[in-house]
Amino acid sequence: MIVPLLLSILMILAASAAVWMAKPVHAGLSLALTLSIAAVIYLVLGADFIGLVQLMVYVGAVAVLIVFSLLITRRRDEEEERSLRPKALVMGFGCVLPLLAVLAYAVTGGIDIKPDRWEPALPLQELGKALFTDYAPAVLAIGVLLTAVMIGAALFARETRKETK
Amino acid sequence: MLLEFLKMPAWLVTLGGLAAAAGTVVGVFLGGFALLSLIERKTLARVQNRIGPNRAGPFGIFQPVADGIKMLTKEDIVPAKAEWLLHLLAPILIVVPSILALGVIPYGREWTPVPLELGLLLFFAVGSVTEVAIFMAGWSSGSKFPMLGAMRAISQLVSYEIPLVASALAVVMISGTLSLPEIVAQQGGWTFGFLPQWNIFSPWGLVGGIVFFIAAIAEANRTPFDLPEGESEIVAGHMTEYSGFKYALFFMGEYLGLFAVSGLFITLFLGGWQAPLPFLEFIPSWIWFFGKLAVLIFFFLWIRATYPRVRIDQLMRFAWLFLIPTSLLVTVAAGLWHVTGRGIVSWVVCLPVVAIPWVIAAVIFNRRLAPATRTYHFAE
Numbered sequence: 001m002i003v004p005l006l007l008s009i010l011m012i013l014a015a016s017a018a019v020w021m022a023k024p025v026h027a028g029l030s031l032a033l034t035l036s037i038a039a040v041i042y043l044v045l046g047a048d049f050i051g052l053v054q055l056m057v058y059v060g061a062v063a064v065l066i067v068f069s070l071l072i073t074r075r076r077d078e079e080e081e082r083s084l085r086p087k088a089l090v091m092g093f094g095c096v097l098p099l100l101a102v103l104a105y106a107v108t109g110g111i112d113i114k115p116d117r118w119e120p121a122l123p124l125q126e127l128g129k130a131l132f133t134d135y136a137p138a139v140l141a142i143g144v145l146l147t148a149v150m151i152g153a154a155l156f157a158r159e160t161r162k163e164t165k
Numbered sequence: 166m167l168l169e170f171l172k173m174p175a176w177l178v179t180l181g182g183l184a185a186a187a188g189t190v191v192g193v194f195l196g197g198f199a200l201l202s203l204i205e206r207k208t209l210a211r212v213q214n215r216i217g218p219n220r221a222g223p224f225g226i227f228q229p230v231a232d233g234i235k236m237l238t239k240e241d242i243v244p245a246k247a248e249w250l251l252h253l254l255a256p257i258l259i260v261v262p263s264i265l266a267l268g269v270i271p272y273g274r275e276w277t278p279v280p281l282e283l284g285l286l287l288f289f290a291v292g293s294v295t296e297v298a299i300f301m302a303g304w305s306s307g308s309k310f311p312m313l314g315a316m317r318a319i320s321q322l323v324s325y326e327i328p329l330v331a332s333a334l335a336v337v338m339i340s341g342t343l344s345l346p347e348i349v350a351q352q353g354g355w356t357f358g359f360l361p362q363w364n365i366f367s368p369w370g371l372v373g374g375i376v377f378f379i380a381a382i383a384e385a386n387r388t389p390f391d392l393p394e395g396e397s398e399i400v401a402g403h404m405t406e407y408s409g410f411k412y413a414l415f416f417m418g419e420y421l422g423l424f425a426v427s428g429l430f431i432t433l434f435l436g437g438w439q440a441p442l443p444f445l446e447f448i449p450s451w452i453w454f455f456g457k458l459a460v461l462i463f464f465f466l467w468i469r470a471t472y473p474r475v476r477i478d479q480l481m482r483f484a485w486l487f488l489i490p491t492s493l494l495v496t497v498a499a500g501l502w503h504v505t506g507r508g509i510v511s512w513v514v515c516l517p518v519v520a521i522p523w524v525i526a527a528v529i530f531n532r533r534l535a536p537a538t539r540t541y542h543f544a545e
């Protein structure tokens with residue numbers, strides 16, 4: 001149990017770095033580090049599939065997307081960024097505190113979160129079947145959502161290009 | 166049984182196994198990297214009617230050694246504007262995924278360094294780290310050309326990863342597993358007693374294999390898709406500000422990536438270590454694997470020697486308008502192949518699904534979307 005614990009501490013450090021770094025690129029790279037530590041935690045706990053998917057989807061795709069969006073969006077002054085910090089801190093804790101409270105309540109035994117069976121390494125075929133039979137509506141809904149997001153992103157990119165001309 | 170025979174404690178056997186696995190990957194492919202750097206120069210020289218390296222040793226065979234010593238003793242320059250930590254980490258992060266990816270490929274019947282259940286997924290998962298590493302290299306150099314090169318590299322890698330993964334997905338759909346040794350084992354056996362049952366010998370496999378191969382050239386940053394480093398335009402892309410051993414690491418990562426993606430192509434489509442004809446099965450399986458690898462690598466060199474580099478807009482257009490739709494068709498054809506029982510009927514059903522849109526798309530692509538013919542203003 002000691003390894004996941006140490007990894008969690010590392011992950012919290014990386015996540016705080018992602019929030020605290022002044023340069024957006026540093027923040028993005030710290031986020032990539034945070035996400036890959038999460039993947040390592042999954043692997044250590046024996047959930048191979050979810051760990052590798054985490055690495056592929058989040059580190060590979062999301063990190064690159066974050067970095068790209070940072071480069072495309074307006075570059076904010078570092079001073080301005082620092083001056084915004086008190087406000088950001090208050091807002092951030094305001095959003096996170098309820099979540100933390102629920103988590104603390106659950107961990108201390110308030111909610112019965114014990115699963116039916118401890119089997120993180122679910123056979124892949126079962127997972128696939130469940131996704132495309134029981135959870136098919138959810139998969140379809142996410143597909144529609146992502147398509148909409150992609151079209152929106154394309155439109156957004158187009159408009160900014162017109163502005164620069 | 167082996168344990169009792171050798172009278173070795175279990176931990177020693179485990180350690181020996183790990184050493185053998187690591188030795189395979191590091192030893193074989195570092196040697197291969199050195200050899201390939203020489204063979205590549207020799208082959209290119211032959212195509213271009215030159216002699217190539219011939220000073221160090223007979224036929225220049227010690228050229229890689231000389232290159233290695235040169236790289237190691239060169240000054241390691243970190244630009245004043247660079248972020249030294251990211252600048253240092255980037256080349257390491259490029260090499261590590263390639264080595265990890267080489268670990269899951271089955272080189273012979275009983276020779277898979279790390280026989281993972283989710284081998285194929287691991288291959289693509291660690292491969293996605295490369296993009297972050299290239300961005301780090303480009304951005305941390307604190308200079309224009311590396312940044313441009315990194316942006317090009319990332320857009321290229323992200324675009325060509327989709328057809329690469331989609332055509333690999335077709336193989337997974339047919340095999341029903343992500344384990345690479347298992348995928349190879351399923352390609353064994355003979356149709357009519359002598360024809361191999363490799364995945365490439367099916368309508369979806371043929372088209373999927375071609376798509377995978379083209380995408381693999383782009384993923385490995387080889388000509389004609391070597392835009393990220395296009396020397397004549399942007400110096401050396403994300404590697405511009407690197408020198409000495411760090412530059413050698415980039416070079417190594419690129420060649421190891423080439424080995425890895427070729428190995429995956431052989432595993433998925435060319436039957437891995439399987440022999441091509443039944444009476445040739447007496448030759449050890451690993452010889453077949455490395456033989457196929459050598460032929461494939463030579464094919465890469467051949468393409469590099471004969472094709473000009475494409476433009477960035479041609480590159481992106483080719484991926485998004487041709488390769489990605491084709492790879493999606495391949496997954497449809499693979500599904501039909503499975504549903505119709507993988508026999509003669511499947512051939513009749515699957516072949517038009519893949520072939521007709523492919524031909525139509527190719528014709529349209531050639532006619533409408535091809536860039537205007539270049540005019541050479543100063544040539545007359």
